[in-house]
Every structure is written in C-alpha cells, then in structure tokens.
Amino acid sequence: MSTSDDLSDSLENYLEAILELEETQKVARAKEIADRLQIQRGSVTGGLKALSEKGYINYQPYSYITLTAKGKRIARDIAHRHAVIKEFLLKVLQIDPLTAETSACKMEHAIDPKTIERLVCFIEYIFTCPRAGQDWIQSFLNYCAGGNRRQANCDQCIEALRKNLASPE
Amino acid sequence: MSTSDDLSDSLENYLEAILELEETQKVARAKEIADRLQIQRGSVTGGLKALSEKGYINYQPYSYITLTAKGKRIARDIAHRHAVIKEFLLKVLQIDPLTAETSACKMEHAIDPKTIERLVCFIEYIFTCPRAGQDWIQSFLNYCAGGNRRQANCDQCIEALRKNLASPE
DNA sequence: ACTGAAAGTTAGGTATAGCTAACATTCCCA
DNA sequence: TGGGAATGTTAGCTATACCTAACTTTCAGT
Secondary structure (H helix, E strand, O other), rough: OOOOOOOOHHHHHHHHHHHHHHHHHEEHHHHHHHHHHHHOHHHHHHHHHHHHHEEEEEEHHOEEEEEEEHHHHHHHHHHHHHHHHHHHHHHHHHOOOOHHHHHHHHHOOOOOHHHHHHHHHHHHOOOOOOOHHHHHHHHHHHHHHHHOOOOOOOHHHHHHHHHHHHHOO | OOOOOOHHHHHHHHHHHHHHHHHHHHOOOHHHHHHHHOOOHHHHHHHHHHHHOOOEEOOOOOOOOEEHHHHHHHHHHHHHHHHHHHHHHHOOOOHHHHHOOOEEEEEEEEOHHHHHHHHHHHHHOOOOOOOHHHHHHHHHHHHHHHHHOOOOHHHHHHHHHHHHHHHOO
C-alpha cells in the first residue's frame, strides 16, 4: 500500500512540504514551498504543474495549493517514513539531531514500505522488551564510544535486570 | 573521512560496479559495466569520462578501466555502506534478501558516514550483548508477526537468560 | 480606486543521465 | 592476414530539475 510511484525524490519533497504548509497555514503558497525546499520561486511552478497533472495537488495558476486525497495519502506516507527513520536514528542509534534530520530527508526516498513497517516494529520492540530499553541503549553508547566493553560484566547486568523486573523502582 | 562528494548517485553506482568487476575480472570493461548497471553501452562512455575527469578512474578510449587510488578508496566506502545496510536489513530487521538488496542499493547513497559507523557498531553490539542476540531477534519477529506479545512472560525469559549465561549450552 | 511591492509565471539556459542509431576500433580465428 | 562479430564511441534526442531575468497578477494600504 501507499508509495504510488511516478514520483521522483524531488516531487516527493514538494508533497512533503505542501502537507506541512497545509497543516500549519491551512494552505500552501508557492513562495513558502520555495523557501522550505530552498529553491527559487521560478522553479516551483514546474513542480506544481507536474504534481497537478499527476493528480496529487489542486493547482490553479496564481492561487493557493492544496493536496488531493491521493496527494494527502502519499504525503502522509512520506512524512511517516521521515518520522520513523528520524526516530530510529535519534532514539536507537543516538545520532545527533542535525545529522538525523538531514539523513532522514535523504533516506525517506530510498527506503521501501516493508522496511519502514519493520523498523516501526523494531523501535517499539526495543522500548517494550525489558532485555532492551533505555539502559541497554546507554550501554550501546558506551560500547561504541569505548570500543571497549565497559559493561563487560554481563552476569551482573542480567542479575540487575531480573531484580528490577521483580520490583521496578 | 571518505565520501569525497562531487559524485552523484549514478556515478557512485559506476564506481561500485567497477570495483566489483576489478575484483572478479582484474579489470573492468564498458560492456560489463553497462550490463551490471542495466543501462546501454552508449550511456557508459559519458559516465566514464566524468569519472576520469574527476580522477576516480584510469580511462583511455577503447581500453579497459581501472580505479585510481582515490577511486578505489571511494568505491570501497560505497561497497562498505552497501554491505552494512544489507547486513542490518537481513540480520537485524530480518527483511527478505531481495528487498534487502534492492533497498541497500538505494540507501547506500543516502546514508551518512556517522550513521554507517554507528550502524556497524549497533549490529556488533546486538550480537555481542547477551541481552540481545539471535534469540532476542527471533522474539522480535514473533512480536512483529503476532502484533501480539507472545513472549509476554518476561520474568521467565530473563530467568532463562541468567541460567544460560551461568552455564551456556 | 490606485498603486507599488510581493508573489507567481514564463522563457530561455545549464547540467545530469539516460536513450538509439550510426560509426569506429579491436581482436579472434579461419 | 583479413574480415566480421563484439565492443566502444559519437551524435543527437529526451526528460528531469534546477537557475536567472523579465514579465504578470494579486492584494493591501492609502
């Protein structure tokens, strides 16, 4: 489901921008799309025409822009991909926010639907299963940073886990 | 380090292909690059000229192609990105091999160096830390599939973990 | 209601990256 | 050793996606 194809990375970015503008200002205007995508006003018109022809947006020259039902469905899917990737990078891999945002912007166009849904599930699993969780991620960071195996005392770690599960603080 | 930029996704694909051909046949030929990238012979020449001008390959018309030192460094980096992403998709997220390969091919151009190295570390951590590991991934799959929480008995799971760590089978 | 600034469009240009078809080169082997 | 098949190159075309500069439309404030 979703991911209608016939959309380039560039056009996906337009849809994503338009969705955000719709949500914050009711409606999208070419100028704001240009600002958000960091391209020139003149470049936007072409993109809008393409999206309009493909049925993703309602577009009349000189007027505001809104997403069609189809456009909204796809735009939400793209935003979802973006959010999931960013969450994984931030909360699991503990990548810094700026890099996470930049990477998410690029990876959202490359990842396939199956993988996104699996990733959603994986993040949920990590923060649900007591064998993983926040403290486990913290240990991961130590593991990364040190190259060392700081928490090399696995028995101790698991004993603590057992106790904590019996009587959580 | 690495990731010299001034390389489009397309040119990165050429480098990756040339590296593989060098490794399997000593040297790369335009025809085989075309086959591997699934483009026409005529399209390859342009790509080779671009790579040559940028100093990534040794290229003389009508002759074979090899990577320069710079080209080899970048090509190896791309191959590394590909391999790491594929391994994560396959071994951690348990994505099917075909999707994993296709996704890795696209994501390798979108992911940044920090994230790749963090991912390497994460995979290693998962298969090193006894709180994660193969059985934990298996439980993840159940968690995904069921939507249910099959292994809801966390006490039991952690008890088993403790025992197994004391005396591994 | 007019007007000027802001916003939008158009036209023409660049660069990338592919295509096909015609032409050139290489090289194998008869 | 000469000719043809395979390989490589060129030229000209397409499409995307951006740019700038000139032009048009809109609209808010006087």
